[in-house]
Amino acid sequence: MFDPLARKSNKCDQPFNVDCGDRIELQPPKGNKNCPRKNGFFAHPDPSICHVFFNCIDGQHIESTCTPGLHFDEYQGICVWPDTAGRTGCGKMEAKLKDGFECPKDQQADNRGQVVAHPKFAHPEDCQKFYVCLNGVMPRELGCSVGEVYNDEEQKCDAPENVPGWFHEIS
Template sequence: MKVFIVLAAVAALASAQSSFKCPAKDGQYEDERQCDKFYECRDGIATTKLCPDGLVFDPTIRKINKCDQPFNVDCGDRTELQQAKSNHNCPRRNGFFAHPDPTVCDKFYNCIEGEFIEVPCTAGLHFDEYSGTCVWPDSAARTGCSAVNKKTKEGFECPKEPPVDNQGQAVAHPKYPHPTDCQRFFVCLNGVEPRDLGCQVGEVYNEESQRCDAPENVRGCEDWYKDAEETAQPTKARS
């Protein structure tokens, strides 16, 4: 009975291969049902092939290797796929996948032949498997994500309404002066995640130009370093 089953399977595979009729022109052609399966035609003879596990066949690619990431390919009615060759960290051997911990949304795994690399998203973004990129959390619409610390150790948090530029567009990474230290300032990455930064010694932050500047150019910080040098005391608060 087992021999019959194996022979039947082989016969079915042979039938599937022979059922595809090569066009007159040599090349690679998609299977009508399986998105990661294709046929390579040479001299009218079809050879059945599979993309690497995790990739799918795109007949529109004008190069020899027509296997690409699923989010780049419209499979249409070709909904079937080969059996996954997964491991603990990679659902398939190749592709971009969400972190296995569902509470970690700002990192993802890039799997190449079953080996993974952990990749962090830009601050404030979440990974979206449907696009294979990091996007704003409301676009990713993922649930159960761990809350990101949105305050510095001193308690600064980014304003909910970011400033706009001369064209009326929201500033991507707005800066804000430190309330008591002329040398320091805050940057809000993507407008939501604060970073505490500082100018080099001898300079102070200029809120008007949004960059470090000479003390004499910033009102209230003219004597920031002068008084410190004269008294050898800790720097005074911004007036």
């Protein structure tokens, strides 16, 4: 879409990046099966395939896949949690992960006594992974970047030498 306020020389951008105000008309599409328009990011044509999307450039598509557990949101042009994408026909969200993890029923409080909205929990076997309970009830498995481990005390990914009990000096 044309963005007259863009500070770059090419003033065309993806629809989710342009505020058209009350300009709602678009040129007729010149797309194909995988590219409804010649350029843009588009959901897979099969509505039950929610983790695959197409990046179309001049009518040629490049198939991309979201990180496991995420769905493509065509309105934002990114992969998001399934409940955020709000797509239908993709399968329902489970309150229990495949490895059996469920969010604890008791609410977690921080050191000031405030309820933690999205509490985190260390993975029992993999020090690079951890769980987040969205709104305290919907579990998600996440992981730290290469070279980092989950620091349960700090509730964040950290260098191994900063995680108590993890780093062992070899004599």
